[in-house]
Amino acid sequence: MVETVMVAVDGGTASDAALNWSLDRAAHLDVRLDVTTVIEPDGHSANETGDSYRIRRERALVSSVARIAPMLPHHVIEKSVIYGHVVDALVKASRDADLLVVGNHPTSLLAGMVHGTLPLRLAGQTRCTTVVVPSDWRPSGFGVVVAWDDDSSADSALIFAASEASRRLEPLTIVHSFTVPSAQIFDADGATLVFDEALRYEHIVLAEAAITVRRAYPQLVVREVLAAGPAAVEVIAAAHGAALFVVGTHSRGAAGFLLGSVSHAALINMPAPVAVVPASREPIDILPEVLDEELL
Numbered sequence: 001m002v003e004t005v006m007v008a009v010d011g012g013t014a015s016d017a018a019l020n021w022s023l024d025r026a027a028h029l030d031v032r033l034d035v036t037t038v039i040e041p042d043g044h045s046a047n048e049t050g051d052s053y054r055i056r057r058e059r060a061l062v063s064s065v066a067r068i069a070p071m072l073p074h075h076v077i078e079k080s081v082i083y084g085h086v087v088d089a090l091v092k093a094s095r096d097a098d099l100l101v102v103g104n105h106p107t108s109l110l111a112g113m114v115h116g117t118l119p120l121r122l123a124g125q126t127r128c129t130t131v132v133v134p135s136d137w138r139p140s141g142f143g144v145v146v147a148w149d150d151d152s153s154a155d156s157a158l159i160f161a162a163s164e165a166s167r168r169l170e171p172l173t174i175v176h177s178f179t180v181p182s183a184q185i186f187d188a189d190g191a192t193l194v195f196d197e198a199l200r201y202e203h204i205v206l207a208e209a210a211i212t213v214r215r216a217y218p219q220l221v222v223r224e225v226l227a228a229g230p231a232a233v234e235v236i237a238a239a240h241g242a243a244l245f246v247v248g249t250h251s252r253g254a255a256g257f258l259l260g261s262v263s264h265a266a267l268i269n270m271p272a273p274v275a276v277v278p279a280s281r282e283p284i285d286i287l288p289e290v291l292d293e294e295l296l
Contacts, residue, residue, distance in 0.1 A: 002076075003031045006097040008090060010037055011060030014103030014135040021133040021273055022101045023068050029167065032076040033068070036093060037061040038086045057081075087122050094126045101131045104270065119267055123276035124249055129160055131244075134270045141243035141272050145173045147235040147262045149248075150205040157248035157277040162213045162220065164244055164275070171221035172213065173242070176206045177234040178226070202226055232265035239271040246275045 007022045009015040019035070026033060037057045058081065065079045082089045094100040104119050123130040146161035148154050158174070165172035178198065203226060210224050227234035239245035247263040266274045 003029065003098045004034060004096065005031050005099045005101060006034045006036055006080075006090075006094055007064075007101045008036055008038065008103075009060055009064045010057055011063070012103070012135075014133075015060070015064075016103070017135050017137040018101045018103035018131075018133045019064055019068065020139075021131070021137055023071060024139050026072055026075060030075075032078070033072070034078050034080055034097065035061060035065050035068075036080040036082060036090075038089045039081060039083045040085055040089075041083070087125070090122060091125045091127075094128050094130075097128050099129050099131060100126055101133060103135055104132045104267070120264060123263070123267060123274075127278060129275055129277045131273055131275045132267055132270070133273045137273060139243075141241055143171045143173060143242050144168065144244045144246060145175060145235075145239040145242040145272070146246040147231070147239075147248070147266075148174050148176050148206070148209055149231070150176070150202075154248045156279055157246050157275075158209060158213065160275060160277045161244075161246035162217055164246070166217045166220050168243065170243060171223055173223040173225055173238065174206065174210055174213070175225045175227065175235045175238045176202065176209075177229055177231040178202045179229065199226075199228070232261045235262055236265055236269055236271050239266070242272040244275055245272040246277060248277050248279060 005022055005026065007015075007019055009019055022033060025031075037060060039054055039057055061079050061081065065077055069077055080093070082093050084092075090100065090102075100122075102119065102122065119132050123132060144161050144165040146157055148158055161174075162172055206224050206226055210222050213220065213222050225238055227238070235247075236245075245266060247266050249263050263274075263276055267276070
């Protein structure tokens with residue numbers, strides 16, 4: 001089945017990075033690229049040459065397609081203009097896509113296509129996986145890193161990350177962090193035992209996830225990283241230098257902010273291009289019971 005990738009462009013440096021990332025990924029995959037721009041109802045300003053907002057967006061769309069078409073001669077490349085407020089329009093349009101790619105300035109959160117808090121809202125609402133690409137992206141990272149938790153909502157992110165690593169022929173690093181309540185750590189009689197038991201349990205659940213991925217992708221190099229500390233700090237630190245950082249979302253919340261703490265922090269700090277994978281609406285049984293002797 002051909003994958004549909006929607007790339008949001010507006011001619012800015014951030015959307016150029018999103019387009020370049022999509023081009024790099026599509027070079028060795030059978031995908032259909034839908035290059036899209038959004039015309040917002042209040043976008044009526046003109047630049048110094050007198051070009052209207054709408055003309056600038058349409059020109060950016062045409063030039064984007066013209067630039068990548070010669071480099072992907074065997075791919076289907078389409079261009080789309082959609083109307084409405086940018087988040088609502090992209091969320092609605094992405095229902096027909098497998099992947100939505102947007103650009104973002106990591107320091108100011110001012111993206112060419114989505115700005116302010118909009119990258120956070122967009123990634124938290126789309127039904128498909130959303131990839132947010134830093135405006136300074138270059139194809140220099142290596143490996144795929146996924147933030148994984150002992151929670152069924154993380155399964156979709158793990159599946160996507162394993163698939164991307166396999167496609168890239170690069171290693172997959174599964175990062176799992178945990179904390180032990182301080183009241184238990186400093187308990188007078190059982191502090192060490194409590195921590196050791198918690199550590200052993202976390203090792204086992206992480207090993208289960210890694211074993212399942214190795215069974216599905218026997219040729220894939222899978223690495224496990226267990227970190228004791230705040231997830232948003234430890235996992236993001238492990239993602240620096242990666243080609244892709246994959247996080248999940250529980251898809252629940254208010255006012256469009258549906259991301260977990262790790263996903264939220266990843267989109268603010270941007271250690272690499274970040275793929276936000278929505279939780280599946282159906283249970284995903286990718287972590288079957290594994291005998292203890294396989295893990296010890």
